[in-house]
Amino acid sequence: MKVRVIPIILLRNFGVVKTVEFSVYRPLGVATNFARVYNSRGVDELIVLDIDATQENRGPDLEYVRDISEECFMPLTVGGGIRNLADVTSLIQNGADKITINTHALEKPSLIDEIARSFGSQCVVLSIDVKKDEQGEYKVFSHGGKVPTQKNLIDWIREVQSRGAGEILINSIDRDGKMAGYDLELINLTASQSKVPIICCGGAGNLEHFVPAVSAGANAIACSSIFHYTQTTPLAIKETLHRSGIPVRIQ
Amino acid sequence: MDAQICQDPQQLYQASHVVLPGVGAFEVAINNLKKGGWVEALNDNVLVQKKPLLGICLGLQLLANKSYENGVFEGLGYVPGEVRPLRELSFDLPVPNVGWAEVSFLNQRMFSQIQAGSCFYFVHSFYFKPTNPDNIAGTSFFGEKFCCSIVKDNIWATQFHPEKSQKAGLALFKNFAMWNGSST
Numbered sequence: 001m002k003v004r005v006i007p008i009i010l011l012r013n014f015g016v017v018k019t020v021e022f023s024v025y026r027p028l029g030v031a032t033n034f035a036r037v038y039n040s041r042g043v044d045e046l047i048v049l050d051i052d053a054t055q056e057n058r059g060p061d062l063e064y065v066r067d068i069s070e071e072c073f074m075p076l077t078v079g080g081g082i083r084n085l086a087d088v089t090s091l092i093q094n095g096a097d098k099i100t101i102n103t104h105a106l107e108k109p110s111l112i113d114e115i116a117r118s119f120g121s122q123c124v125v126l127s128i129d130v131k132k133d134e135q136g137e138y139k140v141f142s143h144g145g146k147v148p149t150q151k152n153l154i155d156w157i158r159e160v161q162s163r164g165a166g167e168i169l170i171n172s173i174d175r176d177g178k179m180a181g182y183d184l185e186l187i188n189l190t191a192s193q194s195k196v197p198i199i200c201c202g203g204a205g206n207l208e209h210f211v212p213a214v215s216a217g218a219n220a221i222a223c224s225s226i227f228h229y230t231q232t233t234p235l236a237i238k239e240t241l242h243r244s245g246i247p248v249r250i251q
Numbered sequence: 252m253d254a255q256i257c258q259d260p261q262q263l264y265q266a267s268h269v270v271l272p273g274v275g276a277f278e279v280a281i282n283n284l285k286k287g288g289w290v291e292a293l294n295d296n297v298l299v300q301k302k303p304l305l306g307i308c309l310g311l312q313l314l315a316n317k318s319y320e321n322g323v324f325e326g327l328g329y330v331p332g333e334v335r336p337l338r339e340l341s342f343d344l345p346v347p348n349v350g351w352a353e354v355s356f357l358n359q360r361m362f363s364q365i366q367a368g369s370c371f372y373f374v375h376s377f378y379f380k381p382t383n384p385d386n387i388a389g390t391s392f393f394g395e396k397f398c399c400s401i402v403k404d405n406i407w408a409t410q411f412h413p414e415k416s417q418k419a420g421l422a423l424f425k426n427f428a429m430w431n432g433s434s435t
Binding site: 001004039044075121122166167195196249 | 376421
């Protein structure tokens with residue numbers, strides 16, 4: 001399989017925003033426009049996260065997902081506020097191909113089993129938000145990086161797979177929005193514990209950041225700020241990977 | 252082209268082309284087709300009236316004689332062959348097989364105007380093994396070569412998802428829409 005390049009669209013108040021360390025929001029525009037542009041640029045998938053949903057204790061906005069999916073002739077992963085199987089069912093009916101869960105999986109891990117049983121593992125992307133503490137230990141956070149949990153990272157990576165997660169989206173809160181490179185140690189650690197594909201996220205800022213992430217074990221590269229704040233295109237990222245002998249899709 | 256999602260098998264009689272998509276498990280899908288009266292309508296439109304049919308993903312697998320997904324189940328039998336686990340082809344590669352992979356084209360009309368070496372998007376744990384190699388329209392790799400699209404008379408089908416494969420996928424849809432179902 002080809003290594004995938006996946007932009008992440010963060011939604012807040014129905015607009016696209018950029019974050020740094022999971023806060024400091026900057027409004028950027030309308031999501032459907034972003035979806036259309038990414039589709040025309042041949043990105044391999046799209047992830048859309050509603051970063052307010054869980055904190056506002058509401059489910060995902062279905063109409064919005066349907067609008068985006070109509071622009072999107074590629075796999076679409078949707079996350080944010082997914083609480084139960086009913087939320088997943090309505091997202092899929094409105095055009096999502098996969099869903100990603102985080103907080104509600106931490107609170108009720110059997111939700112992973114339920115979704116995998118009903119829709120298949122390929123539909124379940126488990127998102128894990130990680131931050132280093134003062135001792136340099138990785139800690140798992142919930143609620144959009146706001147609430148520390150007692151989960152041990154390695155145990156959690158193993159558990160989500162045994163429950164049926166089909167992919168792991170590993171996010172570095174420390175690196176988010178800094179554009180200073182991925183947390184390679186975190187990618188490496190996750191890859192060493194994972195039999196399912198890993199999507200790495202957090203820190204991409206220039207073309208030199210991608211090959212090391214794949215070498216560290218990422219099967220897919222997710223990024224956001226680099227597309228908003230630099231001239232870097234998905235194609236340029238793929239060409240860089242291709243030159244290093246990494247298989248990518250160039251259409 | 253004007254496309255409609257059919258809620259009732261009778262709607263198939265108004266269509267010029269038929270698409271049979273599908274995600275999920277074989278047993279549930281074939282039972283739903285039987286219960287809803289879809290099998291008779293499909294037989295009439297595809298086998299008798301010879302309308303062009305495009306099966307996608309599970310919609311391809313349903314065309315087989317039988318499937319070994321969670322048991323043994325009879326399919327529509329439009330294209331001779333069996334649906335078998337991908338695990339047979341590779342012990343090491345992860346299943347489901349998810350992502351973008353290159354497809355080798357063996358049917359000119361299906362892949363007309365699509366660049367050689369184009370990738371398509373796959374999500375599957377089983378694959379279609381046709382009895383007759385002449386029915387193979389395209390191949391991909393999962394440890395070894397496997398059939399990922401088929402052609403027989405007025406029937407086309409793909410294991411991959413054209414609707415998720417951007418330019419290459421939309422071109423395939425266009426080829427299907429412009430096809431009258433003849434094999435010459």
